[in-house]
Amino acid sequence: EAVMASLADCPCIKLDATPAGHDLYRAFGFVDEASLQRFVVVSLPPVGEARPPAVRPVSQKQFKAVAALDRAALGADRSGLLQSLWQAAPASAWCLERRGRIQGFCLGRPGARFHHIGPVI
Numbered sequence: 001e002a003v004m005a006s007l008a009d010c011p012c013i014k015l016d017a018t019p020a021g022h023d024l025y026r027a028f029g030f031v032d033e034a035s036l037q038r039f040v041v042v043s044l045p046p047v048g049e050a051r052p053p054a055v056r057p058v059s060q061k062q063f064k065a066v067a068a069l070d071r072a073a074l075g076a077d078r079s080g081l082l083q084s085l086w087q088a089a090p091a092s093a094w095c096l097e098r099r100g101r102i103q104g105f106c107l108g109r110p111g112a113r114f115h116h117i118g119p120v121i
Contacts, residue, residue: 004028014076040114058086058093058105065102066095073121082119085109092117 007013014033017025058066063086067079085107086093092108092115106120 001028054096054098054103055094056097057090058095058107062095062097062102066105069102069105069121070119078119082107 004013013030015025015030017030018038063083066086067077067082070082071077071079089107089109092106092110094106095102096104104121106117108115108117110116
């Protein structure tokens, strides 16, 4: 309630809700815009498996382009969130770069039971 009150001047508030939080957020007036899907991989490829040369770790130099791509896809500035995810798990931050431009990216973070992947653009 305090966060929503502090955002009273915002024309729109969006969030990603897990199934456990979905009903709580609906009680505050949030409506579904899109669905969230969660997947679990039960086996991973061997460490060091070859990847396409255009896929590389995200560097600080590329970060503004990553944030701009995210902003264009989502319609909101999440650069602070993206920066904190990148700083917490830089080894989980990958981008697709072609002709000197970032075409896509994926961030990740370790969790209590799983390694989480996302956002992915």
